[in-house]
Amino acid sequence: MKHLNLAVLFGLILIVSLNAQPRQRFAKFPPEKEMCRLMLNEEQQEKADQLRIEHQEKMLDLRNELSKADLEIEKLMLEENYSMTDLKKLMDGKREIRNKMEDERFNHWTAVYQLLDDNQKELWEKRFSFRKGGFGKGYGMGKHQHRMQCLN
Secondary structure, X not given: OHXXXXXXXXXXHHHHXXXXXXXXXXXXOOHHHHHHHOOOOXXXXXXXXXXXXXXXXXXXXXXXXXXXXXXXXXXXXXXXXXXXXXXXXXXXXXXXXXXXXXXXXXHHHHHHHHHOOHHHHHHHHHHXXXXXXXXXXXXXXHHHOOOXXXXX
């Protein structure tokens, strides 16, 4: 009986721990795989890679700014008598950084779209029409975001 109870308990712990893991954002349709379906020529691929690197550099700088803004807010809130106007100013600065990030995502998205020919644009619109101008929330690709080699 004890063995059965232990097995059930172990099973429950396993199920709970698996459900606690973050879901992968692009598990079924990774962006690299979708770019392969567009069948980019060599020139388009090189330009897309360059755009991706430039975008990642800009986003890295903006994420660092955002982290610094979070730190400034935390430092302010540790003070005994902080003013709400100072806190609001810092929150507005953080909001401005997030707006810059969203603008940068949109600019990158449109720059890649401009590289495509008409047939590729049609495929792009079919595949990415669910986004409707939003880029969604959740866990990003992080450091695993890299150029995937297309195998035809």
